[in-house]
Amino acid sequence: MFKDTFQRYINMVEQTLDQLPWKQNLINESMRYSLIGGGKRIRPVLALASAETVGGKPEAILQAAVALELIHTYSLIHDDLPAMDNDDYRRGRLSNHKVFGEAQAILAGDALLTYAFELLGNLDHAQPERLLRVITEVAMAAGKDGMVGGQVLDLAGEGRDLTLNEIEEIHKAKTGAILTVSARLGGILGGGSEDEIDALTEYAQSLGLAFQIKDDILDIVGDSETLGKPAGSDLRQGKSTYVSLLGLEGASKQLHDQIIKAQAALEPFADKGLFLKELAFYIEERKH
Amino acid sequence: MFKDTFQRYINMVEQTLDQLPWKQNLINESMRYSLIGGGKRIRPVLALASAETVGGKPEAILQAAVALELIHTYSLIHDDLPAMDNDDYRRGRLSNHKVFGEAQAILAGDALLTYAFELLGNLDHAQPERLLRVITEVAMAAGKDGMVGGQVLDLAGEGRDLTLNEIEEIHKAKTGAILTVSARLGGILGGGSEDEIDALTEYAQSLGLAFQIKDDILDIVGDSETLGKPAGSDLRQGKSTYVSLLGLEGASKQLHDQIIKAQAALEPFADKGLFLKELAFYIEERKH
Numbered sequence: 001m002f003k004d005t006f007q008r009y010i011n012m013v014e015q016t017l018d019q020l021p022w023k024q025n026l027i028n029e030s031m032r033y034s035l036i037g038g039g040k041r042i043r044p045v046l047a048l049a050s051a052e053t054v055g056g057k058p059e060a061i062l063q064a065a066v067a068l069e070l071i072h073t074y075s076l077i078h079d080d081l082p083a084m085d086n087d088d089y090r091r092g093r094l095s096n097h098k099v100f101g102e103a104q105a106i107l108a109g110d111a112l113l114t115y116a117f118e119l120l121g122n123l124d125h126a127q128p129e130r131l132l133r134v135i136t137e138v139a140m141a142a143g144k145d146g147m148v149g150g151q152v153l154d155l156a157g158e159g160r161d162l163t164l165n166e167i168e169e170i171h172k173a174k175t176g177a178i179l180t181v182s183a184r185l186g187g188i189l190g191g192g193s194e195d196e197i198d199a200l201t202e203y204a205q206s207l208g209l210a211f212q213i214k215d216d217i218l219d220i221v222g223d224s225e226t227l228g229k230p231a232g233s234d235l236r237q238g239k240s241t242y243v244s245l246l247g248l249e250g251a252s253k254q255l256h257d258q259i260i261k262a263q264a265a266l267e268p269f270a271d272k273g274l275f276l277k278e279l280a281f282y283i284e285e286r287k288h
Numbered sequence: 289m290f291k292d293t294f295q296r297y298i299n300m301v302e303q304t305l306d307q308l309p310w311k312q313n314l315i316n317e318s319m320r321y322s323l324i325g326g327g328k329r330i331r332p333v334l335a336l337a338s339a340e341t342v343g344g345k346p347e348a349i350l351q352a353a354v355a356l357e358l359i360h361t362y363s364l365i366h367d368d369l370p371a372m373d374n375d376d377y378r379r380g381r382l383s384n385h386k387v388f389g390e391a392q393a394i395l396a397g398d399a400l401l402t403y404a405f406e407l408l409g410n411l412d413h414a415q416p417e418r419l420l421r422v423i424t425e426v427a428m429a430a431g432k433d434g435m436v437g438g439q440v441l442d443l444a445g446e447g448r449d450l451t452l453n454e455i456e457e458i459h460k461a462k463t464g465a466i467l468t469v470s471a472r473l474g475g476i477l478g479g480g481s482e483d484e485i486d487a488l489t490e491y492a493q494s495l496g497l498a499f500q501i502k503d504d505i506l507d508i509v510g511d512s513e514t515l516g517k518p519a520g521s522d523l524r525q526g527k528s529t530y531v532s533l534l535g536l537e538g539a540s541k542q543l544h545d546q547i548i549k550a551q552a553a554l555e556p557f558a559d560k561g562l563f564l565k566e567l568a569f570y571i572e573e574r575k576h
Contacts, residue, residue, distance in 0.1 A: 027432045027440045072311035078398060083390035103443055106394065107436050110366060110401065114431035117405045123425035128416030134424060136409035143402035144315045148395050151314045155391055 009045045009058065013069065016062045029139035030108035031115070035073045036076040038091045039284075042211070043068040043178060047186040049275050050200050056190025063123050063190060064134065067116040068182050071142050077105050078263035079151065124191055133170045134185050134200055150174025162240035168209070176208035183207075199268050203276060204238070207258035213255040216241035218250060222288065259284045266282075294486040297333045297346065301357065304350045316570050318388045318396035319403070323361045326379045328574075330499070332536060335562050338488050340504075344478025350475060352422065355404040356470050359430050362400035369384040369441065393505050401430070414477055425520050429469035438462025450528035458498070464496035471495075487556050491497040491564060494550035498571055501543040504529035508536060510576065547572045 017035060022028045039190030044065035058065075075116050080087040080095040089204060095103035120135050141148060150173030157170060159267045183204035184232035187197040220243050234241050242251040262280045310316045332353035338347035339353075352447075368375040368383040369390060408423050428434060438461030447459060447538035466502060471492035475485040484489050507522045507530050522529050530539040550568045554561035 023433075025437075025440075027437050031432065074398075078394055081391075081394065083394060103369075106366055106369065106371060109437040109442055110362075110397075111432040113398065113401060114427050114436065117429060118424055118427035120419050121427055128420055129418060132409050132416055136406055139406035139409055142405060144319065144399040147314075148399040148402065149315050152313075152392070152395055154312065186347075211290065252303070280298050 001097075002275060002282070005049075005157055005275050006045065006279070009048045010041055012048065012058065012062055013041045013044045013066060015016070016068065020066075026100075026104065027107060027111055030096060030104050033099060034077050034096045034135075035070065035112065036092070037093055037198075039069070039073070041069060041287075043072050043285075044181040046179065046182040046207075046279070049279065050183040050192075050204075051190030052186075053269055053272050053276055054174045054187050054190040054192030054242045055199070055272075056192070058186075059288050060125060061123065061186065061189045063119045064126075064131075064185055065182075067119040067138070067240060068178065068185065070116040070119070071147075072178065074109040074152070075142075075147055076113070076137060077109040081105060083221060084155070093267065116288070123132060130163075130188050130191075134188050136183050137184060137188075138267065139179035146177035146181075147175075155239070158169070161242075162245075163229045164245050167240055167242065167245065171209065171212040172205075174213055176205060179208035179211065181205040182288075191244025193269065199265050202265035203262050203280075206258045206265065207280055210258035210262060210280065212254050213242045213251055213258065214286060216243045217248065217251055217255065218282070219243070219287065290563060290570070292336075293563050294333065294567070294570070295447065296330055297336045300336065300346065300350055300356060301329045301332045302307070302385040304354045308354075310540040314388075315395060315399055316394065317411055318384060318392050321387060322365050322384045322396065322402065323358065325381055327357070327361070328576075329357060331360055332496045334467065334470040334492065334564075335566075337567065338471040338474025338480075338492075339478030339545075340474075341488070341557055341560050341564055342475050342478040342480030342484045343560075344474070344480070346474075348413060349474065352414075352419075355407040355426070356466065356473065358407070359402045359426070359435075359575055360452075360466065362404075363435055363439070364398070365491035369372070369393060372443070380533075389425045396407075411477075418476050418479075424477075425469050425472060429465035431481075434461055434469075435463075438465070445528070447526060448528075450533075452533050453573040455530065455533065458499040459497065459522040460493075462483075463500055464493060465527060467496035467499065468492040472504050475552050481532050483556065490553035492552050494553065495544045495568055495571060496545035498543050498550060498568070500544065501530045502574060504531045504570060505539055505543065506538065506574075506576065509532070525550065543572060 022032055047061065047065040047068055051061050052058050074104060076090055078098045079085050080090055081097055087095055089095060096108055100108065117135065120138065123131055152203055153170045154174055157166065180201055183200040184197055187200040216234065219231055222231050242254060259280045263277045266277055310320055316558055335349065335353040335356055339349050340346050362377055364383045366374050368378055369385055375383055377383060384396055388396065405423065408426065411419055430436065438458050441458045442462055445454065468489055471488040475488040504522065507519060510519050530542060534542060547568045551565050555566055
């Protein structure tokens with residue numbers, strides 16, 4: 001049941017991404033390379049599921065949901081650049097700049113980010129006020145006070161021992177903000193009440209933290225092939241993580257606490273919250 | 289009269305940029321460094337003037353007008369990167385990555401682009417439908433089929449002899465699209481009719497071309513100090529330009545033709561088009 005629904009969302013996302021009006025030229029090719037090359041699609045799935053949880057139709061917000069995946073993908077392309085994390089592999093394939101060169105990779109990222117706002121701006125049949133609210137919130141979550149700001153903090157923290165509070169602040173901005181806005185986007189465009197949007201927010205904040213703790217755990221216990229990237233890279237880079245600070249057991253407990261918290265936030269939805277509840281379990285159990 | 293109005297617009301732009309809620313941290317500092325460091329502010333001025341030309345209040349669209357300058361500034365920061373044009377100077381000062389480093393410069397550009405859509409998304413008192421139209425059009429003008437696409441073509445054309453048609457295609461995408469959408473943004477948010485928006489579009493398309501031809505001419509006849517960047521760099525890089533293809537006299541004639549064409553497009557506005565008419569002269573005569 002969960003798996004069926006999950007697969008239905010994934011199929012909608014993949015089909016929408018594939019059927020965007022791609023042209024036959026270098027910039028389109030380089031954007032597609034990173035976008036179509038797999039990935040967990042957590043952000044658009046979270047948006048679609050949130051819309052359905054508040055009684056909206058996921059089909060109606062597909063274009064907005066995939067915009068979130070475009071933003072996520074642009075951030076990966078830029079993060080992988082030599083000037084940043086200098087990663088040669090991503091999702092088990094060569095990273096964008098290793099295939100297209102640095103200049104083109106920078107531009108592919110820029111174009112993906114820009115295209116996301118084009119897709120948000122002309123979503124058909126959406127209430128204009130709701131759409132504007134979503135555009136503003138997505139920009140805030142992706143920008144200087146959200147994802148980009150988090151990457152700045154992350155780079156600044158490299159080679160330094162961080163406290164648990166510092167790590168949490170980095171992750172809240174770097175990955176949490178976009179995950180949270182994904183759920184909110186679904187809630188807002190799906191026509192949810194403010195109380196429902198608040199509940200989705202609380203859920204997604206805990207889910208985002210859980211997601212990151214799990215990432216840190218997988219870096220230690222995962223194998224490179226399943227992960228699609230070298231395991232143990234945090235350790236080699238001397239990065240402070242939940243595991244380096246809490247140990248594997250402590251981090252696993254934290255992870256579980258956040259999952260419980262996420263699920264508790266869904267109480268107002270009763271049975272309608274079932275998919276999101278199981279999505280939280282999926283995050284806790286995932287292997288990559 | 290022209291100069292007074294121009295200065296009034298410039299003051300509005302500078303004040304708005306300065307009074308954005310900047311925080312005291314690295315990402316804000318690096319964004320501000322490039323944004324506040326001068327520049328001609330042609331795009332926001334074009335937007336404000338276009339709004340006023342169709343009978344709107346420029347004060348009401350300031351936040352949207354400066355969003356255009358944020359997008360322009362982000363594109364300069366990324367264009368200057370070592371992987372792209374590798375320029376150490378911009379507007380007479382060290383370029384962003386020479387001051388903050390490459391990683392931070394990439395992120396400052398990303399954050400400026402993202403912030404632009406935040407500012408567009410929550411412009412107060414705008415008609416939601418108009419604002420969504422503007423957001424979509426700005427994204428299209430800035431993205432893969434506009435500015436970013438133009439930069440891709442530009443990089444691909446380096447070291448190759450281009451035809452006049454190829455040069456025009458590059459410039460239409462790289463600089464023309466954003467200039468055109470600047471005028472349209474003012475026309476749309478200012479409440480202009482579709483005919484008026486069309487007239488502004490035609491005006492801005494010619495103005496954009498004129499702007500680029502003038503850039504090519506200044507690269508030959510300008511001096512580095514006035515330009516704030518090394519003169520003669522096109523020549524040294526073996527770049528095809530309007531001057532290399534048409535000669536100085538031919539390029540100057542083309543420039544003048546475009547100015548006349550731009551001004552002709554303003555006829556429907558009669559006296560109300562006076563400022564934009566003189567702005568075209570200003571573009572033709574500018575020294576940097």
